[in-house]
Amino acid sequence: MANVIETGRGAAVRVDGVGIRFGSFHAVRDVTLDIAAGEFLCLLGPSGCGKSTLLSALAGFVTPYRGGVTVDGVPVTRPDPGLGMVFQSSEALFDWMTVRQNVAFGPRMRGTSRARQAELVDEYLRLVGLRHCADRFPGQLSGGMRQRVQIARVLANEPSVVLMDEPFGALDAQTRQVMQEEMDRIRRVSGCTVVFVTHDIDESILLADRIAVMTAGPAASIKSVYPVDLPGPRDVTDPSAAALRHELRRDIGEEVRKALRDQGLDQDPGRDLDAQEDR
Numbered sequence: 001m002a003n004v005i006e007t008g009r010g011a012a013v014r015v016d017g018v019g020i021r022f023g024s025f026h027a028v029r030d031v032t033l034d035i036a037a038g039e040f041l042c043l044l045g046p047s048g049c050g051k052s053t054l055l056s057a058l059a060g061f062v063t064p065y066r067g068g069v070t071v072d073g074v075p076v077t078r079p080d081p082g083l084g085m086v087f088q089s090s091e092a093l094f095d096w097m098t099v100r101q102n103v104a105f106g107p108r109m110r111g112t113s114r115a116r117q118a119e120l121v122d123e124y125l126r127l128v129g130l131r132h133c134a135d136r137f138p139g140q141l142s143g144g145m146r147q148r149v150q151i152a153r154v155l156a157n158e159p160s161v162v163l164m165d166e167p168f169g170a171l172d173a174q175t176r177q178v179m180q181e182e183m184d185r186i187r188r189v190s191g192c193t194v195v196f197v198t199h200d201i202d203e204s205i206l207l208a209d210r211i212a213v214m215t216a217g218p219a220a221s222i223k224s225v226y227p228v229d230l231p232g233p234r235d236v237t238d239p240s241a242a243a244l245r246h247e248l249r250r251d252i253g254e255e256v257r258k259a260l261r262d263q264g265l266d267q268d269p270g271r272d273l274d275a276q277e278d279r
């Protein structure tokens, strides 16, 4: 597939008045967001509000019925190697290919020379700490390693924007923590813009430059945007992080309660959030 979006070092993303419908269902209403080149933006919100749907529009998988997305001024109209997507499940990897072949896949499809493919594989497997696994198959790796291969495979396309849909959601707590630390390093080295969907408030505080909170759906929009001005390495038990976490919990809690009220189910609105807090 030919690139329309430039590849390289991080691009500015403009989401301008985006609305998304699935038939008669109004999923997302009038979302406007400006994401700077190289920024790490987390999307948080109640379950089912439309985070993945909005991310799909950024990836060119879903066409908005109104508004649009541009990357460095270029309209997103379809998927593009310049927009890398990392999914929650590492089933996105090709099980019948080695790690090396998986990571080389995108560049090979774009007709990159064999020598350059080898360089890219080497560079990005090194970045995710998996050079020693190049000749293994995905089935021979742990869940955390497979997610790292998925990230290397996306980065080997040298995307200017990486879109991540709960990429660590299926990992155990310890692997998740390691991956969060690695993600912070990887994105600083690669310089790409990242839009990262998560349920996890602490994960968003650890990683984001800004956190956008969505309203409960249907017809979800952006409720508030929080800058995360915390020095690194971040610690969620730090008092300023704790204050931000409290604000985010309150903000999302309001939306969860609203959603439950709309469904006539508002008996124990705190439970969802306590479960998030415990993770």
Ligand SMILES: Nc1ncnc2c1ncn2[C@@H]1O[C@H](COP(=O)(O)OP(=O)(O)OP(=O)(O)O)[C@@H](O)[C@H]1O
Pocket (backbone or CB within 6 Å): 022, 025, 027, 045, 046, 047, 048, 049, 050, 051, 052, 053, 054, 199, 217
């Ligand atoms: N292809 C589709 N057809 C119809 N409805 C859809 C489709 N995709 C998503 N939806 C609906 O749009 C709404 C938003 O879904 P989405 O998966 O984007 O939410 P989410 O915030 O990512 O959810 P979660 O946090 O649980 O992963 C939901 O009501 C969902 O049922």
